[in-house]
Amino acid sequence: MTDFPRPGVRPNNPNFSSGPCAKRPGWTVEALADTPVGRSHRAKIGKAKLEEVINRTRAVLGIPDDYRIGIVPASDTGAVEMALWSLLGARGVDALAWESFGEGWVTDIVKQLKLPGVREIKAGYGELPDLSQVDFNNDVVFTWNGTTAGVRVPNGEWIKDDRAGLTICDATSAVFAMDLPWSKLDVVTWSWQKVLGGEGAHGMLVLGPRAVERLESYKPAWPLPKIFRMTKGGKLIEGIFKGETINTPSMIAVEDQIDALKWAESLGGVKALIARSEANLAVVQAWLDASDWAANLATVPATRSCTSICLSIKAPFFHKLSAEDKAAAAKKIVSILDKEKVGYDIGAYRDAPPGLRVWGGATVETADVKALLPWLDWAFAQVKAEFEAKAA
Incomplete structure (x- = not known):
């Protein structure tokens, strides 16, 4: 079995749900x-x-x-x-x-x-x-x-x-x-x-x-x-x-x-909140631009959400899967991240195409988003290896 070394940094707050969303930083x-x-x-x-x-x-x-x-x-x-x-x-x-x-x-x-x-x-x-x-x-x-x-x-x-x-x-x-x-x-x-x-x-x-x-x-x-x-x-x-x-x-x-x-x-009101959300989108989009397996579901840059950031899977192996296996593969990525306690509730909405959804709203720290992204690569690599082995 292929060994996939875990990333060295974990998000301090792994809550990336699109609702209810992460509490403000420091909340008790x-x-x-x-x-x-x-x-x-x-x-x-x-x-x-x-x-x-x-x-x-x-x-x-x-x-x-x-x-x-x-x-x-x-x-x-x-x-x-x-x-x-x-x-x-x-x-x-x-x-x-x-x-x-x-x-x-x-x-x-x-x-x-x-x-x-x-x-x-x-x-x-x-x-x-x-x-x-x-x-x-x-x-x-x-x-x-x-x-x-x-x-x-x-x-x-x-x-x-x-x-x-x-x-x-x-x-x-x-x-x-x-x-x-x-x-x-x-x-x-x-x-x-x-x-x-x-x-x-x-x-x-x-x-x-x-x-x-x-x-x-x-x-x-x-x-x-x-x-x-x-x-x-x-x-x-x-x-x-x-x-x-x-x-x-x-x-x-x-x-x-x-x-x-x-x-x-x-923080300074709505402008500061907007800046925090836009910073989270910028981090995710920079990662997507360099990714060989994930893309932003929103096709036009100006229409890309800075809160509910939806990811599609563009990897060639994924598109060869049946609709049922596509859904299973995306869910497996979500399950792996949940088990590792590094990213909760980031599955795509049930009616959306199979993929992931990372909440980037103002209560989410950009440092946590940055820490999450290598874990997405890590989880995807495992799922890709599993499904390719099944097809071999």
């Missing part, structure tokens, strides 16, 4: 010491904590003062569903998809809401749709960064300032790591467990003035469950955007998000 459970456990979120102290999340979020991201920020149920999924079910139906819809989560929103719009005449603008994994096809007379639903494909929109220049429809953007793996042009986005959603490494179950919903106007002037033809309702008597329920959450949040998770936001502030 003591960060949660000020949590008002056993207290109501509607008590003065609870509401103050929720308002603090909203205010710090606005400050770190530079969200305009006339945009509302709400903490909502069910993570990013809940936030997106609230927007889709409450806002769509007033005009046509352009639904963009180039990976599984975008596909999910298309399914909801077409098969659940059953809206007529929806224009589906799609591309395969690793590619971005032709954004010039978008009709801004329609409402436009899209992800800023495709978490399961590692493909992001490069900028907001394609979005018209004089649009008639709303732009509804799922930014869950983009916000805090990519520059979002707020004036071009009418609705933005995300979850705490991505770039800031927060805990799950809580979503963020940001509404621009145009989205608020739609909510107050349009009533969907379908019934809305309580957790989706944002208006009462034709007026926005302002309390939702002042810390009066629709359902009961975890105050432990809220305290953890405050800690993460304070950490972001200590």
